[in-house]
Amino acid sequence: MAEGLDAYEWKITNRVKETHNVYTYILAPSSKSQKFLFELGQFVMLGVFLRRPTASGKMEESFVQRAYSIASSPLKENLELTIKDEKPYGYINPKTGKADGFAPYFFEQIKIGDIIRLKPDLHSDHFMSKIAKGVEKDIVYWSGSNGAESAHSLIQFMEDTKDQELKLILLYSNPNLYYLEDNSINVIYYDWLIDKTKKLDNFKVVFTFTKDKEIPNSDHPNLEFRKGRFFLSEAGTPEKTLSKYHAKVDDCFNPICGSSAFINGTTRLPDGKIVKGKGIMQNLMEMEGVKSGKIDKEQFYLQQVVE
Numbered sequence: 174m175a176e177g178l179d180a181y182e183w184k185i186t187n188r189v190k191e192t193h194n195v196y197t198y199i200l201a202p203s204s205k206s207q208k209f210l211f212e213l214g215q216f217v218m219l220g221v222f223l224r225r226p227t228a229s230g231k232m233e234e235s236f237v238q239r240a241y242s243i244a245s246s247p248l249k250e251n252l253e254l255t256i257k258d259e260k261p262y263g264y265i266n267p268k269t270g271k272a273d274g275f276a277p278y279f280f281e282q283i284k285i286g287d288i289i290r291l292k293p294d295l296h297s298d299h300f301m302s303k304i305a306k307g308v309e310k311d312i313v314y315w316s317g318s319n320g321a322e323s324a325h326s327l328i329q330f331m332e333d334t335k336d337q338e339l340k341l342i343l344l345y346s347n348p349n350l351y352y353l354e355d356n357s358i359n360v361i362y363y364d365w366l367i368d369k370t371k372k373l374d375n376f377k378v379v380f381t382f383t384k385d386k387e388i389p390n391s392d393h394p395n396l397e398f399r400k401g402r403f404f405l406s407e408a409g410t411p412e413k414t415l416s417k418y419h420a421k422v423d424d425c426f427n428p429i430c431g432s433s434a435f436i437n438g439t440t441r442l443p444d445g446k447i448v449k450g451k452g453i454m455q456n457l458m459e460m461e462g463v464k465s466g467k468i469d470k471e472q473f474y475l476q477q478v479v480e
Contacts, residue, residue, distance in 0.1 A: 214301025246329035309426035317431025
């Protein structure tokens, strides 16, 4: 082990490009003693030494850690982490005079065959703990554009166990289907998810695009596309989105994964002011009458509103 008793050494065995700025890394334990168990919905702290620039122009090396949701089934031998480029290469934080980004330097410096350090989160009350324990099996998973990793893990688990009692509807929100600069797919796992809808009777995905005016058509009952935001119809009127896709709203469990803006409508303006609105949680409870015990969340950073 490394960095204490709860850190493990794993080797990068492959890297898969998901979008123009997202890669999935496939990892294997460096030895049998480095293997650890995890549950659906848990995350790991990934730690590596990275060289990053400072305001003076020099490169400074330091040990950097970031938390990532595990994107693979607990029953798989390998572990998958999907990493998105969160800040531009070379960005310098004006307060510290140093680069505080992670992904662009990880993409550049960490190669297949390298050893990285993983520190598993072993808290038992994570946002999918009821699913992991088998308490909830009828799932409607609400995902922002960078929140589908745990759903990816669950879908793999459904394949591994062939448990037909497990049912999943993934409501997956993204700004655009295509990355505007090169017209490439801009949705993490897009082709993979479509493939799984055609192979699993107990899985359905609803892609929604908040900025696209044109969306694909679907000829499969487990695959749908929609425009706009959740809980708003295409005409801009209030919509009971959960009821639209699930017949019994009282029966399903609703894990939500995404930014503060996505989950509870909380955003940060460029001047630092916090603005509170309504997100998925409030709409589920107020519009659809879902009990709080049927909702859980994995919340990321405050999303900044850009004028």
